[in-house]
Amino acid sequence: MRTESTASEISLPWERPRNVFEARALHLVLAWSLDEPDRLGEAIPIRDAVCVGRGGALADDPAPRGQPFRMRPGTTRSCSPIASARISRLHLVVSPTGNGTAEIRSVGRAVMRVNGRACTSAEVRAGDVVEIHNAAVFLVTERPLQLPVVDEELTRFAFGAPDRFGVVGEGEAAWEMRSALAFAASTDRHVLLLGESGAGKELAARTIHGLSSRHAKSLVSRNAATMPESLLDAELFGNVKNYPNPGMPERLGLIGEADGSTLFLDEIGDLPEAHQVHLLRVLDSDGEYQRLGESKVRRSSFRLVAATNRPLEALKHDFLARFTHRVNIHGLGDRRDDIPLLLATLLKRTATRNGAIAAKFFERRGGEIAEPRLAPDLVARLLRHTFTHHVRELDRLLWLAIGSAPADYIGLTPAVEAELNDSEESATVVAPTELDRDAIVKALAENGRSPSKAAKALGLKNRYVLLRLLKKHGLSAASEDGEGEAS
Amino acid sequence: MDPRILRESLETVLAMDDKFPRRFYEILFERHPQVSSLFVRSSAGAQQKMFAQKLCAIVDHVEDAEWMTRELERMRVAHDEYGVTAEMFPWVGDALLDTLREALGSGFTAEVEQSWRVAYARLTSTLLKER
Numbered sequence: 251m252r253t254e255s256t257a258s259e260i261s262l263p264w265e266r267p268r269n270v271f272e273a274r275a276l277h278l279v280l281a282w283s284l285d286e287p288d289r290l291g292e293a294i295p296i297r298d299a300v301c302v303g304r305g306g307a308l309a310d311d312p313a314p315r316g317q318p319f320r321m322r323p324g325t326t327r328s329c330s331p332i333a334s335a336r337i338s339r340l341h342l343v344v345s346p347t348g349n350g351t352a353e354i355r356s357v358g359r360a361v362m363r364v365n366g367r368a369c370t371s372a373e374v375r376a377g378d379v380v381e382i383h384n385a386a387v388f389l390v391t392e393r394p395l396q397l398p399v400v401d402e403e404l405t406r407f408a409f410g411a412p413d414r415f416g417v418v419g420e421g422e423a424a425w426e427m428r429s430a431l432a433f434a435a436s437t438d439r440h441v442l443l444l445g446e447s448g449a450g451k452e453l454a455a456r457t458i459h460g461l462s463s464r465h466a467k468s469l470v471s472r473n474a475a476t477m478p479e480s481l482l483d484a485e486l487f488g489n490v491k492n493y494p495n496p497g498m499p500e501r502l503g504l505i506g507e508a509d510g511s512t513l514f515l516d517e518i519g520d521l522p523e524a525h526q527v528h529l530l531r532v533l534d535s536d537g538e539y540q541r542l543g544e545s546k547v548r549r550s551s552f553r554l555v556a557a558t559n560r561p562l563e564a565l566k567h568d569f570l571a572r573f574t575h576r577v578n579i580h581g582l583g584d585r586r587d588d589i590p591l592l593l594a595t596l597l598k599r600t601a602t603r604n605g606a607i608a609a610k611f612f613e614r615r616g617g618e619i620a621e622p623r624l625a626p627d628l629v630a631r632l633l634r635h636t637f638t639h640h641v642r643e644l645d646r647l648l649w650l651a652i653g654s655a656p657a658d659y660i661g662l663t664p665a666v667e668a669e670l671n672d673s674e675e676s677a678t679v680v681a682p683t684e685l686d687r688d689a690i691v692k693a694l695a696e697n698g699r700s701p702s703k704a705a706k707a708l709g710l711k712n713r714y715v716l717l718r719l720l721k722k723h724g725l726s727a728a729s730e731d732g733e734g735e736a737s
Numbered sequence: 738m739d740p741r742i743l744r745e746s747l748e749t750v751l752a753m754d755d756k757f758p759r760r761f762y763e764i765l766f767e768r769h770p771q772v773s774s775l776f777v778r779s780s781a782g783a784q785q786k787m788f789a790q791k792l793c794a795i796v797d798h799v800e801d802a803e804w805m806t807r808e809l810e811r812m813r814v815a816h817d818e819y820g821v822t823a824e825m826f827p828w829v830g831d832a833l834l835d836t837l838r839e840a841l842g843s844g845f846t847a848e849v850e851q852s853w854r855v856a857y858a859r860l861t862s863t864l865l866k867e868r
């Protein structure tokens with residue numbers, strides 16, 4: 251007999267369950283790995299308690315193994331178990347608390363650090379950084395378990411690599427942006443890109459242009475803030491020779507140059523109101539414009555992609571209204587999980603262009619340039635830094651690290667450290683349980699009982715801090731027995 | 738030979754920064770400088786990582802006969818190509834054991850030593866098998 255059910259039969263699109271993309275969870279995203287540097291960006295979802303360790307499940311695991319995934323819109327590809335030799339077979343046990351945090355416990359050999367502090371257990375939340383000493387760095391992120399589907403064409407590039415327009419990122423924000431740019435590209439309407447400087451607005455404009463029907467012609471790109479005000483109209487609309495001033499060369503004008511193509515105007519918020527009005531007039535008259543000193547009316551069919559890092563009030567209301575699409579270009583604060591991939595891309599680009607840097611800072615495998623020697627503490631600190639100039643700033647910090655490197659690896663030098671802030675208080679409440687006795691005993695045993703090395707492994711400032719802690723716990727650095735008890 | 742002992746001892750030494758594989762090659766090249774000229778394709782750091790990781794994978798899979806056959810055959814072919822000869826195997830074996838001894842200190846018990854000796858002997862005989 252048929253039941254009179256309606257709920258399950260409704261097939262109207264807006265009635266379908268939407269929760270597939272709404273289910274979210276904390277994830278551990280691999281940000282650095284000594285042994286498996288090609289696995290950056292893989293994410294282990296923490297929906298229920300999971301074990302993290304080398305290899306497959308063990309008989310006495312307290313929970314199922316956390317599965318690393320490469321998450322892409324529409325697909326999540328499961329990856330092989332962690333194979334890093336320095337991670338214990340059972341290293342971390344991570345359980346969601348239900349309050350948007352997870353309890354993380356370290357039972358492995360190498361010391362765990364949360365936001366730089368050694369501990370054996372901690373409550374972590376999105377933005378926190380979990381290190382396994384000299385083995386791996388994970389960023390805790392909160393993201394959906396599945397990314398909304400995008401046009402398959404957009405996904406045709408290697409995981410973690412730059413896409414064909416140079417945009418790097420596999421996180422939720424990066425894919426949301428790619429999807430929004432692709433939609434804008436398909437419509438031929440004017441687009442306003444919103445984002446802080448250094449976030450990648452030019453790449454976004456290139457993406458729109460490259461995906462649009464206008465891609466055969468080259469993009470015309472200009473920064474409004476760098477155009478002298480006296481020449482603005484001439485720059486935009488062009489001028490005949492010797493007009494308005496004798497000796498002025500003929501200009502086609504950006505509008506004329508962009509005929510059949512896309513005009514990208516960065517920092518449009520810096521365009522004085524009068525010039526916004528002039529531009530608006532062209533947009534309203536379907537591309538009709540006049541060169542300075544010429545009575546002939548010309549027409550240019552161009553699409554305007556403008557960008558600004560200013561509040562929208564800096565734009566005249568009716569000018570603003572001409573932009574059908576507004577796309578947010580996220581800063582690094584919204585896409586921390588992409589920082590490791592950006593670092594890898596920037597470093598790789600540097601190595602291919604600069605042989606000396608490649609020779610000094612990169613490993614070679616089977617005759618090929620391989621991964622950079624990049625210190626985990628630098629990555630961990632960059633993941634916690636509050637960026638103001640985003641990708642541009644990351645690039646600058648990387649060069650600073652390279653330039654100030656005292657040895658053959660790229661690390662957290664005093665020069666870099668001076669530029670970094672730690673978002674510790676602003677971000678999240680992490681409560682690495684007070685550095686406990688076990689962690690100290692373990693660190694000493696693993697570092698040949700050297701207080702300086704053990705202090706470093708524990709993330710302490712110096713060995714004196716460790717010596718104080720030893721005293722507090724009634725331990726001694728020098729004693730030879732496994733426990734390190736003071737007699 | 739107890740796989741658990743192999744794993745425990747290797748995990749312990751690997752947790753000590755990158756000292757273990759670095760020290761292993763130091764000892765090997767100090768005693769047999771002639772082999773160092775075979776190590777040309779990879780940087781020292783990469784070679785050390787690859788060695789540690791492979792050793793770890795082998796120890797993790799000692800009970801997995803299928804994996805061992807497949808992987809060791811691959812290694813045999815590769816090491817043949819690198820110009821590795823039979824006489825070099827004991828050199829590497831001794832360097833490996835001495836590195837473990839040095840790193841583990843009093844943890845390098847007779848039982849640990851025995852397990853590693855047996856394991857390395859088996860590995861050698863597979864890698865040198867007549868083809």
Ligand code: HEM
Nearest residue numbers: 772775776777778779787788791792815819821825826829
């Ligand atoms: C415990 C046994 C051994 C392990 C786990 C091991 C592991 C490795 C690994 C992972 C590589 C990297 C390239 C590849 O994967 O093929 C390698 C290369 C090499 N191994 Fe071994 N190996 C072992 C024994 C030996 C022995 C006995 C020798 C003799 C000297 C040797 C000499 C070499 C050489 C010459 C290379 C090539 C270096 C180069 O490409 O520049 N290995 N080994």
